[in-house]
Amino acid sequence: MNFRSMAIRLLFAIALWCVSGCSGRSSLLNNGLPSNNNGDSQNTGEALCRAGVTSAGSSPMRRLTRFEYNNTVRDLLGDTTEPARDFAPEEQALGFNNNASVLTVSPVLAEQYMTAAEGLAARAAQNLPALLPCDPSDQQGCGRRFIESFGKRAWRRPLQPDEVDRLYAVFNQARTTYDFSTGIQMAMQVMLQSPAFLYRVETGLLPEGGAAYARLTGWEMASRLSYMLWSSMPDDALLAAAEAGQLSTADQIAVQARRMLADPKARQAVANFHQQWLKLDKIDRLEKDATVFPSFQPELRPLLRAETATFIDFVIWDDRGDLQTLLSASYSFRNSALSQFYGEPGPSGDTFQRVELNPARRLGILTHAGILALTSKSNQTSPVQRGKFVREQLLCDQLPPPPPGVAATPPALDPTLTTRQRFAAHSQNPACAGCHQLMDPVGFGLENFDGVGKWRAEENGIAIDASGTVINSDVGAYSGPTDLAQKLATSDKVRACAVTQWFRFGYGRGETDDDRCSMRALKTQFAASGYNIRELLLALTQTDAFLYRKIEGSAP
């Protein structure tokens, strides 16, 4: 074998590696771990998805994220100081920061829990009459009543008598050593550092007849509901339902879920999902080369983020609420400064108002300048990053970075070529083409938007070619940005991906083989609702994965 044929073989091997490395790793997971299954979860085990046959993946104990902690103490104590803001940040897995399997507690975080609890207790004790359910002239009696009533809300379940006794001992010791207020504060500090507050502890009801799955207690179900739909603790009505045994059946749970979805707190949870799914917090840290994009000022960052967040909130809660509208609506929300930046007609003043888009140019979130800017380089667009964003976030494909020895540099800027022409090397070099055929031809569809998301009909005097094709999907060929947006908006692969993302966020874990039937039910109900996100949230409360708990160590 001569050198040349060896080299060709090697290149071919690299290309093959690349193609195989890029083609799969989509949705379904084995035991919480991504598999090489290409996303269709329904080819095996379908026969098992029958009424009366329970199947659900293991749900590890979840600890509160910083967002959940802040919301919880707000709802528990009316404390809006966001004490968790400076906690050690969560690690992130499968795209979300609430993945239970990777959230641990280091000594630094344990210490932060301690100082946060001290601050919360001290602030609450400044207004003892508001905090206490009783007259403190009977210090001991009132202390005990406080522990029971506050404990039930802080721990999201009634306290056992021995738990009350132990907390009372802390209270009473401090009361006699220091004073009543210190006793109350120290009991609160214990409660706010206990696993019953910081974690969502689930042991479930005793399973019947050695079954592998257990139903949850009403209290556990109340927390599952409230943290999924509100990113916070249950309210009094939900706790009352738990107490009355009215969270036992799927129908009862649906009644509560509907009530909760009508509460403004549901918006904060849904916003949290989208912020993470679409990486909107990256907009806050956008840096652009001022010589290339002089119109991009730092003051624009919060406006760009607000546009997308306001739009999503409106679509889901005040409009049709469906995935298609999210991805292809012909309107958005801007204020005067943002409209001027876009160079498109808009309202005057600082208030964000609905604007109608030019439907030949922009439709849906993919054409928002914030998302276009965060998927660009500082001095140019990046069809690779934009394609990767669509692949990973909207199609749930997993793409590796360039293999070792391959430079991850964009082709050099060239004033005689368009970006698309410069990136042509990717499709000509077999070592690159394997992966880049998945990304670049998706990103090309957004080439009408420059590196900060402003419209351009041509680049370097050459007309933009924004046609392309999304292979390995049902999207296929498209003719430009709005066509791409519309095709993604009605793609079954995108719809399935949205379900997967919501599963991971809603349940705080990756999907497993045991979740096949839950996943299938979600997809079916999502389709039946016209791909309505609110209905998907409701459906998430009705699956086996939500209603049951797999008993650890048991086989399905």
Place this chain on the structure above:
Amino acid sequence: MSRRISRRSLLRGAGGIAIGLPFLEAMMGCSRSKGPSTSTSARAAMDTPKRLVLFFSPNGTVVNRWRPAGSETGFTLSDILAPLEPHQRDLLILDGMVNAPAGYGPGDDHERGIGCLWTGKELQPGPFQGGAGDPSGFADGISVDQEIANRIGGSSRFKSLEFGVQTNDSAGATVWDRMCYAGPNQPLPPTSNPYAAFDRIFGDMSADSGQLARRMAQRRSVLDAVTDDYSQLAQRLGASDRRKLEAHLTAIREVELRLAGSDSGRPPACQRPDLGVPIDHTLNDNFPAVGRLQMDLLAMAFACDLTRVASLQWSSSVSGTVHSWVGVNRDHHGLSHESDGNADAQEQLVRINRWYAEQLAYLIAKLKQIPEGQGTAFDNTVIVWSNELAKGNEHSHAPLPLVLAGSAGGVFRTGRFLTYDYAYHNDLLIALLNAFGINAATFGNPSWCRGPLPNLS
């Protein structure tokens, strides 16, 4: 009414300017027990602390511009290591080392590189989807600094301190961003906010000694009750949840131990650090300034004997830092993938790695300024500088760039350039344990251990 008055007088006391020094003493515990046995001179005589610093920089190096030229004792530092020239006789430069466990198990090359670097053990499987390879979890074992901290950290206020500089906190950290572990699946996130680090390490200054003593007593009884909750609940849970709670319990116990506190005196070099005008510690261009602050805090924590084990993690593996202050305007990771033939890129990578050598030189000089016994704090310290990769464009784990600075109290014979023939880096980790009095024959995965790395002493 009487309570109000006492509270006001307390506040007046705490607000006084002259209270600065007593704060510090209260923090060190002097005011609580100032017996003759804890006077500074007596303390220095009976206890010469040994110290460890792990120093991490990312994305590999440029090996042929890193490797010194010459013999074991007669060598010239390379372009990258040149800033360490003033400290050359304090260095041990190790060539030919391999991070062997990083070649196996789940995870991509960066994940395995950083996760195995100080643990010497393959990663756990888990949900982190890195660039390639099977998805990984966190590291599967304790890191060497923590093993050493478990042995020597008990006598200081903090068992260990983990410092970071822009370690990817806001974008969602993963196994790429963690190098220190208290045990399997127990990452210790570095503190990347120097102001938060300051508050934690040098905090408690806002209370007078009476207030402080009272707060400590309250904390102890609160944490006692909290640990009961964790122990009782853990018994009722399945194995994986139980492990998680037990790790949390260990973390609380560590806080408790710290509150119990050492009563050693305040060494003369111990000064409250001044962080200057606050800066945004998350901005790329503040990277050098943040690093400087963190090194100052680290050095002062040593000077005050608040800890004996520390680590400093510059960014993370796959770092996207733009080292604009050395004239590099591209992200580090992208640059590190450029081929050897791209001379311009190689020059920029040299500048980046050389800059990290300058930072190490700064830390060494800083520790040399702290008098201790007959010499300086540096004499009793060893700093270990390494990387998750050897070469970025090959994603290789050998020859791992490894520089030791300091002799750890005369254990290591410095001023030498040693070449090994693909020695396992686990053996260096074993040698480190031995240097701190831990009589270990293996560390991490025993398959990658042949015994303590020879020829270091």
